Amino acid sequence: MINFILLIFLAAVTLGIVGLRNLFAIVVLSGGYSFVMATLLIVMDAVDVGMTEAAVGAGVSTVLLLSALHLTSTETGPSKHSNLLPLALVILIGAALIYGTWDLPMYGDPETPVHRHVGPYYLENSVRQTTIPNVVTSVLASYRGYDTLGETAVIFTAGIGVMMLLRGRRKKSDAGGAGQGD
Amino acid sequence: MTDLLNQLNESLGHVNHWITIFLILAGLYIVVAKSNMIKKLVGLSIFQTSVYLLYISPGKIVGGTVPIISEGYAVYSNPLPHVLILTAIVVGVATLALGLAIVVRIKEAYGTIEEDNIYAQDWD
Amino acid sequence: MKRNLILRVLAKILIPTLLLFALYVQMHGDFGPGGGFQAGVIAAAGIVLYSLIFGLQETQKAVPPLLVEIGVPLGVLIYAGVGVVTWILGGNFLEYGVLDSHDSAHGQHLGVMLVEMGVLVTVFSTMIAIFYTFVGRGR
Amino acid sequence: MFEQYPVIVVMAPLLAAALCAVVRNERWCWILALSVSFTSLVGALSMLGYIDGEAGFISYALGGWIPPYGIEYRVDTLAVYILILVSFLATGVLFYGRQSVRAEIPENLQGWYYCMYLLCLCGLMGIAITGDAFNAFVFMEISSLSMYVLIALGRDRKALAAAYQYLIMGTVGATMYVIGVGLLYTVTGTLNLVDMGERLNPIMDTRAALAGMAFIIVGLSLKLALFPMHLWLPNAYAFAPSVTTAFLSATATKVSIYLLLRYLYSVFGFDFVANHSPVPAVMLVLSLLAIFVGSFTAIFQENVKRMLAYSSVAQIGYITLGIALANGAGLVGGLVHVFNHALMKGALFMLVGGIAFQIGTVRIEDMAGIGRKMPLTMLGFVTGALCMLGVPGTVGFVGKWYLAVGAIQNGWWWLVALIMISSLLVLVYMGRVVEIAYFRERPRGAVELSEPPKAMIVTSWVFILACIYFGIDTSFTLDTAESAVEILLAPKP
Numbered sequence: 001m002i003n004f005i006l007l008i009f010l011a012a013v014t015l016g017i018v019g020l021r022n023l024f025a026i027v028v029l030s031g032g033y034s035f036v037m038a039t040l041l042i043v044m045d046a047v048d049v050g051m052t053e054a055a056v057g058a059g060v061s062t063v064l065l066l067s068a069l070h071l072t073s074t075e076t077g078p079s080k081h082s083n084l085l086p087l088a089l090v091i092l093i094g095a096a097l098i099y100g101t102w103d104l105p106m107y108g109d110p111e112t113p114v115h116r117h118v119g120p121y122y123l124e125n126s127v128r129q130t131t132i133p134n135v136v137t138s139v140l141a142s143y144r145g146y147d148t149l150g151e152t153a154v155i156f157t158a159g160i161g162v163m164m165l166l167r168g169r170r171k172k173s174d175a176g177g178a179g180q181g182d
Numbered sequence: 183m184t185d186l187l188n189q190l191n192e193s194l195g196h197v198n199h200w201i202t203i204f205l206i207l208a209g210l211y212i213v214v215a216k217s218n219m220i221k222k223l224v225g226l227s228i229f230q231t232s233v234y235l236l237y238i239s240p241g242k243i244v245g246g247t248v249p250i251i252s253e254g255y256a257v258y259s260n261p262l263p264h265v266l267i268l269t270a271i272v273v274g275v276a277t278l279a280l281g282l283a284i285v286v287r288i289k290e291a292y293g294t295i296e297e298d299n300i301y302a303q304d305w306d
Numbered sequence: 307m308k309r310n311l312i313l314r315v316l317a318k319i320l321i322p323t324l325l326l327f328a329l330y331v332q333m334h335g336d337f338g339p340g341g342g343f344q345a346g347v348i349a350a351a352g353i354v355l356y357s358l359i360f361g362l363q364e365t366q367k368a369v370p371p372l373l374v375e376i377g378v379p380l381g382v383l384i385y386a387g388v389g390v391v392t393w394i395l396g397g398n399f400l401e402y403g404v405l406d407s408h409d410s411a412h413g414q415h416l417g418v419m420l421v422e423m424g425v426l427v428t429v430f431s432t433m434i435a436i437f438y439t440f441v442g443r444g445r
Numbered sequence: 446m447f448e449q450y451p452v453i454v455v456m457a458p459l460l461a462a463a464l465c466a467v468v469r470n471e472r473w474c475w476i477l478a479l480s481v482s483f484t485s486l487v488g489a490l491s492m493l494g495y496i497d498g499e500a501g502f503i504s505y506a507l508g509g510w511i512p513p514y515g516i517e518y519r520v521d522t523l524a525v526y527i528l529i530l531v532s533f534l535a536t537g538v539l540f541y542g543r544q545s546v547r548a549e550i551p552e553n554l555q556g557w558y559y560c561m562y563l564l565c566l567c568g569l570m571g572i573a574i575t576g577d578a579f580n581a582f583v584f585m586e587i588s589s590l591s592m593y594v595l596i597a598l599g600r601d602r603k604a605l606a607a608a609y610q611y612l613i614m615g616t617v618g619a620t621m622y623v624i625g626v627g628l629l630y631t632v633t634g635t636l637n638l639v640d641m642g643e644r645l646n647p648i649m650d651t652r653a654a655l656a657g658m659a660f661i662i663v664g665l666s667l668k669l670a671l672f673p674m675h676l677w678l679p680n681a682y683a684f685a686p687s688v689t690t691a692f693l694s695a696t697a698t699k700v701s702i703y704l705l706l707r708y709l710y711s712v713f714g715f716d717f718v719a720n721h722s723p724v725p726a727v728m729l730v731l732s733l734l735a736i737f738v739g740s741f742t743a744i745f746q747e748n749v750k751r752m753l754a755y756s757s758v759a760q761i762g763y764i765t766l767g768i769a770l771a772n773g774a775g776l777v778g779g780l781v782h783v784f785n786h787a788l789m790k791g792a793l794f795m796l797v798g799g800i801a802f803q804i805g806t807v808r809i810e811d812m813a814g815i816g817r818k819m820p821l822t823m824l825g826f827v828t829g830a831l832c833m834l835g836v837p838g839t840v841g842f843v844g845k846w847y848l849a850v851g852a853i854q855n856g857w858w859w860l861v862a863l864i865m866i867s868s869l870l871v872l873v874y875m876g877r878v879v880e881i882a883y884f885r886e887r888p889r890g891a892v893e894l895s896e897p898p899k900a901m902i903v904t905s906w907v908f909i910l911a912c913i914y915f916g917i918d919t920s921f922t923l924d925t926a927e928s929a930v931e932i933l934l935a936p937k938p
Contacts, residue, residue, distance in 0.1 A: 210617070213613060222613060226613065226616055226617070229617070230616070233623055233624055233627065236627045236628070236631075237630070240631045262636075266636075269579070269583060273582075273583070276586075277586070277590065277612065277616050280590055280593055280594070280612065281609070281612050284597055284608050284612065285609065287597070287605050288602075288605045288606060288609060291602035291605055292602065300606050301606075304603055304606065
């Protein structure tokens with residue numbers, strides 16, 4: 001029931017973001033979206049994820065977006081092209097998703113494959129094999145530690161990438177392609 | 183009474199899925215239909231964030247608790263989806279940072295961050 | 307804003323608390339929610355707050371950009387380095403159990419702590435580096 | 446040591462990338478990058494020998510956790526084929542490109558450029574070798590994020606718009622892939638691809654499995670630029686720095702194709718996909734559209750890199766035609782074409798990079814009369830064009846031949862005719878460039894021209910000669926492709 005209320009809240013925020021033209025308001029709303037999402041995740045027992053979503057979605061993303069707004073502009077222009085094609089595309093994908101999730105097990109059902117295979121192994125063995133009671137940490141850093149190494153590499157890529165793109169001297173490069181932009 | 187609750191729960195289960203799907207679609211719609219590059223990136227992160235629910239909600243178990251092993255609890259929610267989504271969140275913010283850096287450069291090079299105007303300038 | 311006394315005093319209390327909290331989240335990740343990533347973000351938030359109040363120049367004196375730039379790849383090197391060490395000790399890549407020849411569970415714990423440290427270093431440095439870069443572009 | 450090779454080929458580039466980020470010196474980074482990609486190549490080649498001798502695949506448990514609880518690296522002939530392709534191209538392009546990077550990338554960023562290049566290599570190798578659905582996503586994002594940067598560094602401001610467009614479409618594709626994996630995870634409870642395949646077998650016709658399959662196919666099609674999801678590709682290739690274009694055109698889409706094949710046949714099962722799903726029919730339509738629309742658009746391009754990029758869209762169509770044919774010969778054809786097209790396009794983009802290095806532009810009009818000034822380069826270009834055309838004795842012929850055989854096996858003679866007609870379109874767009882380069886006079890007062898630097902011309906020619914060699918001696922490519930297809934078509938346990 002709480003889930004339902006929070007989801008309705010999220011839907012309302014999202015509708016606001018779709019309709020708004022002021023980027024500043026959009027950024028603030030998207031921060032709010034992340035907070036509600038974080039609450040929802042915690043309700044579903046995902047405390048680590050909720051904490052991260054709050055820190056990243058509401059914190060880091062908002063700071064990044066605001067600093068980008070500072071360097072660009074805060075109003076969006078009017079949309080010139082028709083919205084029919086995007087709408088049709090989105091409805092098609094939505095139909096596929098509703099079709100795919102129709103038969104999925106009920107929320108919280110303990111007899112689903114997710115709860116019978118692989119998952120329980122971590123819960124049963126984490127303390128014995130790694131002495132770590134927070135199973136999310138032991139899966140993250142050990143059982144699937146290689147994914148986390150990849151994740152660290154993704155952050156590293158983004159960090160160096162942002163520096164490469166924005167550290168050069170600021171200069172208007174010309175359209176012809178002969179110019180030496182940086 | 184329990185029957186009624188069960189029924190309510192069952193229909194809510196579907197409705198919850200549909201709202202999740204609505205969120206995913208709304209994010210995607212912003213990406214596809216809007217012209218402002220920063221707004222598109224916001225839409226992209228809503229699109230990504232909503233997908234997390236598809237992972238986390240099947241991981242929840244009725245009567246279960248947070249997957250931190252402690253005395254007095256026997257049923258825990260599945261930790262694996264949590265780990266996957268932690269990774270996905272990080273990937274999402276990394277993409278956002280890089281996307282914003284490119285948008286800042288586009289603003290400097292073109293003087294606008296409206297996709298329509300950019301294509302009008304360079305591709306006709 | 308730089309002259310505002312209340313802000314400065316508040317910051318002096320708040321920022322060390324944030325950094326301490328980050329340390330707690332880092333160390334306590336085995337028992338409660340948290341870990342290298344969350345700690346890195348929280349610690350970076352502390353530094354960003356510092357720069358909002360004391361200015362970018364002051365911040366860059368405390369946390370020099372060059373150090374930050376080295377920190378970005380350093381975390382990856384620590385993480386992958388643990389993998390290489392487990393390898394030399396005869397295990398598979400990232401098989402922390404071999405870090406302690408008597409008690410593999412203890413070795414696991416040690417390995418997890420080390421790689422979380424690597425995550426912390428990269429996340430913290432990257433967040434600060436990106437922040438410096440965006441702010442530096444605006445001037 | 447030997448059993449550690451699967452990790453070495455992926456982790457060596459990552460470690461070297463981190464070192465490059467610290468060192469930042471252009472020369473040291475280049476040496477490091479070159480030696481590490483060569484190490485990966487050697488590692489991949491020796492794994493091929495190992496697989497041939499042994500049980501058919503190497504399984505490596507990362508972190509020592511047995512699959513499906515831990516992440517598994519699973520190297521079979523198909524994976525190793527892609528690993529060799531990627532590391533070979535990466536090494537070649539690095540050897541070729543040092544001067545080009547110096548000319549096109551700002552001086553203070555050259556060291557970091559190699560860092561990004563190595564990260565991209567690490568990501569691509571990681572996708573090809575992994576046996577885990579989510580691990581593939583993580584490495585896909587490493588390679589994608591580094592690609593966005595590698596593209597955005599182009600000198601033209603259009604490179605920025607192209608990188609942004611690619612970032613949006615690439616991320617949408619990756620998220621679609623994540624949705625698909627999420628649905629499959631919900632019904633199987635596992636992320637290990639082999640385990641997932643076994644568990645999906647009895648429930649493949651359920652709604653969630655079908656929807657999961659659809660999302661994975663669409664997500665990967667965005668990444669591999671299948672028509673009409675190719676919109677990001679022409680601009681990305683056209684405006685990226687020369688070295689980036691040569692590397693990406695030869696590897697990035699190929700790895701996504703590999704992952705798609707892996708899902709279609711190893712996870713969902715050949716029998717299901719070929720006989721009980723609309724995948725072959727849809728692929729047939731999209732592949733033919735890709736071939737014809739791509740080739741027609743290529744004819745009208747002003748920019749030679751953009752022309753070659755549209756030609757890539759068409760060539761990807763030939764590869765996916767193998768999926769549409771859904772028989773052994775067709776798949777062998779598609780798979781051989783993965784390797785051969787990488788060689789041809791790599792070589793052609795290298796030669797064009799050399800021309801751009803000398804004349805400073807990539808407009809076809811500006812290439813007037815360079816045939817006499819740069820004879821070696823243009824001779825290479827003509828040879829490459831003949832390969833693209835599919836002249837017998839070149840690599841371009843082998844793939845098309847097997848596709849035609851596959852079409853005949855299905856009784857689709859009309860498709861054989863279409864494949865031949867489509868080759869004529871190659872003649873039109875490639876012929877135009879050759880005509881301008883050889884039969885038009887260089888405008889008066891144009892700068893004096895000579896061949897590009899030795900490293901560029903030599904590497905390009907090594908690739909051109911490889912295109913001929915693998916067109917005549919097809920044992921390596923065909924044998925590998927055939928045994929890879931055998932694995933793909935094997936009925937699931």
